[in-house]
Amino acid sequence: MPAKIVHIDRLEQLVTDFERAMFGAKFEKVHPDQIHLALEDIEAAIAEVHAEDAAIDPPKQTKPNRRVGCGVLPKHLPRVEEIIEPDELTCGDGTTRHIISEDVSERLDIVPAQFRVIVTRRPKYACRSCETGIVQTPANLRLIEGGMPTKATVASVLVSKHADHLPLYRQSQIYARQGVDFDRSTLALWAGKAAYELRPIHAALLAHLKTSGKLFMDETPAPVRDPGRGKTKKRYFWALARDDHAWNGPEPPGVVFTYTPGWSGQHAVDFLQGFEDILHVDGYAGYNRVLDPRDNEPIQLAYCWAHARRKLYELTENNVAPIAEEGLRQIAALYRIESKARGLTAEERQAIRQDRSAPKIAAFKEWLDSSRSQVSAKSPTGEALKYIAKYWDGLILFLTDGRIEMGSNAVERTIRPIANGWSLCTPFLSACKH
Structure with missing residues (x-):
């Protein structure tokens, strides 16, 4: 089967999986993080197809293709310049050519993590005139007494594990590829010691x-x-x-x-x-x-409107729920006001809320009381409305203090x-x- 057809089949399968994750039945849907993984596969497969097309039929370009949205490389990164000179700078008439301009481009380069060994030497000095004049500077304290890692090494292990979710056994495998053999249990000992030392912080x-x-x-x-x-x-x-x-x-x-x-x-x-x-x-x-x-x-206690909204939203996922839909509409209006107040001072936010949000909150309370009287307290709708009523005082606390968030x-x-x-x-x- 031609390679291009294989790529197309692969893309179609990825799109099918993505659609199932986004729009399939509830039991087929996946976590948003898994959707990001699916997107990565699709984008990588598309790039592979484009690369193959470009290899077969190179595009005719007069300028380097600069992708929109790639961003600008940060100024704080060190720059290593390379100058590509022509093979010959002498013109046909014997004159040496001079620079009139230059094209400058920047690429991001990554230097793989380098392991190095810190060798600490502590010379001993003695007096030639007596036998008691030997001096030596005491060794610096180590995080792991008698151990090999520096503080930076232990910090790297912790960040990789708890910020990047890289288990210790995988870190051990990465080290082994560099010829540095540390068992997972050794890394765990470092992590536990660091946890103890971080308690005061x-x-x-x-x-x-x-x-x-x-x-x-x-x-x-x-x-x-x-x-x-x-x-x-x-x-x-x-x-x-x-x-x-x-x-x-x-x-x-x-x-x-x-x-x-x-x-x-x-x-x-x-x-x-x-x-x-x-x-x-x-x-x-x-x-x-x-x-x-x-x-x-x-x-x-200031309670969260997002959780209150979620109770109503769950009613509308697979059913027609007019009461819940009306509640969602009113809550959305409150959030639109909040979006305009974001970034203002606490006093300005409170003034906007008193002027625009307070009347909508009053209308919402009337709707809430009326709706609760129309449904059974034990029905799904009744339970959702009961939740909002139960936490009402904490939900409206944001009206009286501009520092408080709705969620x-x-x-x-x-x-x-x-x-x-x-x-x-x-x-x-x-x-x-x-």
């Missing part, structure tokens, strides 16, 4: 965030391998985040995580000791425990990498536990 960051007047909080399950049982245990990560970009707040964004063996709201109570003011959360009932004045300072997306973005595929091992989690 974790504590300082947590204490700093809790001085803020507004924070976001969310939690997500973290499957942990349970050696010997052939399955995983469910543990949890809790995230406490600050992000004041939407109202140009003075504090930089930040997030701190903690690991717990359970999902009890008591963990939130413990995590928030010393914090007071406004906490953005979803509808998890465990957060109600932080409202007990015996456990925490005064806290106001908790700021913390969900920070916790999404964990939910999408953070594979962790029990020893490291034990070292991180607080």
Whole structure:
């Protein structure tokens, strides 16, 4: 079969898989991250076909083909210049040619990670006149006492594992290709030691965030391998985040995580000791425990409109749901107002909300009460409306304070990498536990 037909068949199959992922039945749909993978395959296959076409029938070009959207290479990257001179600079009349202009192009070059060995020498000095004058500078402290890695090496292992989701055994394989043999268990020892040494930083960051007047909080399950049982245990990560970009707040964004063996709201109570003011959360009932004045300072819970919207959206996915559709329409109008207020000061945002959002909230409340009276409280629609009514006071808190967001997306973005595929091992989690 001709190669081009094979490529076309491959593209058609990729498009079919992509359409199934996007528009297929609910059980066939995949996670958005898997859709990105499908897109990568399609784009790579298309590029391969174009490359083959260009090899068979080279395009006639007078200028280099510069792709739109490739961006500009950052100025901070080091530049290595290469000059391509003509073979002959002497003209036919014997005169030496001179430069009148030049074409300059830039390409991105990557130097593969280089392993190097830091050799530390500590000379000993002695006095020729006596036997007691020997001096030697003490060795610098090492993160892994008696071990081979530098702090930069350990940091690279941690970033690769927890930011790039590259398991330790794969890192071990990458090192082995360079002739550097470190067992996975050795890398795990480094990670555990680093986790212990980072505890003071974790504590300082947590204490700093809790001085803020507004924070976001969310939690997500973290499957942990349970050696010997052939399955995983469910543990949890809790995230406490600050992000004041939407109202140009003075504090930089930040997030701190903690690991717990359970999902009890008591963990939130413990995590928030010393914090007071406004906490953005979803509808998890465990957060109600932080409202007990015996456990925490005064806290106001600002609930998430995105979660309220989701309850209504789920009703419309596979059914005709006029009540839910009307609710979605009204919520969309609120979000349109928010998009115009984004980036303004807290005072300006509050003024816009009082002028434009408050009347729509009042109309939404009337619609909510009326709709609840028309449906059974135990029906899917009734349950969705009950959810919104239950958290109403926290949902409308954004009207009175320009710092408050309508949703908790700021913390969900920070916790999404964990939910999408953070594979962790029990020893490291034990070292991180607080």
